Amino acid sequence: MTATGTRTADAARTLFVERFGTEPVGTWSAPGRVNLIGEHTDYNDGFVLPFAIQHRTHVALAPREDGVFRVRVISTFDEGIVDVALDELDALFPERRDEIPEWSRYPLGVAWALLAASGTDPRSVRGVDLAFASDVPVGAGLSSSAAIEGATAVALAETWGIDLDRVALAQIGRRAENEAVGAPTGIMDQMASLLGRADAAIFLDCRSLDANVIDLGFADAGLELIVIDTGVKHSHATGGYGERRAACERGAAVLGVAALRDVTPDDLPRLAELVDEVTFRRVRHVVTENQRVLDTVQTLREHGPTAIGDLLVASHASMRDDFEISVPELDTAVEAALSAGAVGARMTGGGFGGAAIALVAHDKVQAVTDAATAAFAAAGFAAPTIFTVTPSAGAARD
Numbered sequence: 001m002t003a004t005g006t007r008t009a010d011a012a013r014t015l016f017v018e019r020f021g022t023e024p025v026g027t028w029s030a031p032g033r034v035n036l037i038g039e040h041t042d043y044n045d046g047f048v049l050p051f052a053i054q055h056r057t058h059v060a061l062a063p064r065e066d067g068v069f070r071v072r073v074i075s076t077f078d079e080g081i082v083d084v085a086l087d088e089l090d091a092l093f094p095e096r097r098d099e100i101p102e103w104s105r106y107p108l109g110v111a112w113a114l115l116a117a118s119g120t121d122p123r124s125v126r127g128v129d130l131a132f133a134s135d136v137p138v139g140a141g142l143s144s145s146a147a148i149e150g151a152t153a154v155a156l157a158e159t160w161g162i163d164l165d166r167v168a169l170a171q172i173g174r175r176a177e178n179e180a181v182g183a184p185t186g187i188m189d190q191m192a193s194l195l196g197r198a199d200a201a202i203f204l205d206c207r208s209l210d211a212n213v214i215d216l217g218f219a220d221a222g223l224e225l226i227v228i229d230t231g232v233k234h235s236h237a238t239g240g241y242g243e244r245r246a247a248c249e250r251g252a253a254v255l256g257v258a259a260l261r262d263v264t265p266d267d268l269p270r271l272a273e274l275v276d277e278v279t280f281r282r283v284r285h286v287v288t289e290n291q292r293v294l295d296t297v298q299t300l301r302e303h304g305p306t307a308i309g310d311l312l313v314a315s316h317a318s319m320r321d322d323f324e325i326s327v328p329e330l331d332t333a334v335e336a337a338l339s340a341g342a343v344g345a346r347m348t349g350g351g352f353g354g355a356a357i358a359l360v361a362h363d364k365v366q367a368v369t370d371a372a373t374a375a376f377a378a379a380g381f382a383a384p385t386i387f388t389v390t391p392s393a394g395a396a397r398d
């Protein structure tokens with residue numbers, strides 16, 4: 001574990017001891033992720049290329065010794081312990097989820113979905129206590145949500161002796177987020193968090209869930225991947241995410257295909273006749289973005305990471321102009337990074353805020369950092385938080 005990782009695991013342990021008054025049996029953790037390319041393609045059955053990052057959510061856990069069938073969760077985010085009977089989870093989700101604090105729907109939703117997916121009787125497993133601490137920035141597009149889901153999934157699966165593979169655990173995390181939280185997100189984040197590898201990205205086909213490890217080789221090429229967190233908070237449960245998703249479904253329905261994955265750039269002229277201009281641009285983003293993911297994988301394999309800059313830049317332009325999910329802060333971050341010599345840059349994550357990424361030669365990191373900071377100040381935006389991310393391993397027991 002990194003020094004920060006050890007500190008965060010210790011924070012989870014300390015919280016556990018303080019609030020539950022006993023010792024945990026161990027800690028488990030799962031990372032956030034950065035999506036290198038492939039935005040809003042996941043729920044269109046398309047392609048994505050995320051990698052897990054060094055920032056992780058840790059959970060300290062102990063099974064209850066008193067035979068009580070309850071699950072209790074606590075986080076450094078919140079004062080209160082949320083305490084639910086295991087056999088009440090089924091009644092709680094989704095209809096009565098408003099009865100518990102929003103954050104607790106992520107881990108309790110995972111407990112619910114894990115029991116359901118494995119056909120486990122909630123009265124056949126032991127009650128558990130879980131305490132969470134995290135160094136994944138929240139709402140920055142780095143998927144703190146997948147990190148808490150992934151950490152919960154691996155911790156509970158091991159504790160309850162439920163033998164499911166990583167793809168099944170990712171599907172459980174997604175179900176928790178979609179149904180227990182009510183955020184209509186795809187499966188990319190959970191797959192990245194559960195399958196991540198050091199120095200590599202996960203090339204994921206979101207239809208078949210085939211996942212291939214793609215070497216990134218940033219360090220060998222003298223490159224760093226910088227995150228410029230704008231500090232503008234997004235929410236997936238509200239706002240424009242659902243509207244974009246609906247536009248994609250409309251486009252697929254008009255073309256008579258199951259998902260936009262089945263649409264090629266050649267189909268676009270035909271679609272232009274059939275839908276309004278806004279729907280057309282939404283679809284064009286997804287269709288061209290899918291192609292950019294395939295091109296990025298091929299370019300990485302054949303020419304290495306220094307050659308993917310133009311694809312990152314084209315992805316940003318498509319999100320800004322066609323999908324319209326960028327915000328002025330993200331555009332400013334991308335423009336500043338490119339003008340200071342970044343190889344490529346784009347917003348990452350679901351949009352409407354969050355972070356941009358920039359691929360930067362080692363000796364230009366300071367110049368890019370300074371340029372982004374200066375551009376934000378000149379525009380009157382709050383100072384961004386800028387840090388380097390390292391492609392890292394997925395969820396595991398610490």
Ligand code: ADP
Nearest residue numbers: 075077103134138139140141142143144145148
């Ligand atoms: P993102 O995944 O981009 O960080 P989301 O809105 O998808 O943003 O998920 C963030 C939400 O996940 C938080 O508002 C909180 O409800 C929940 N969450 C994430 N990490 C934790 C944590 N360590 N403790 C409690 N809740 C968390």
Ligand code: MG
Nearest residue numbers: 143144145146
């Ligand atoms: Mg999220």
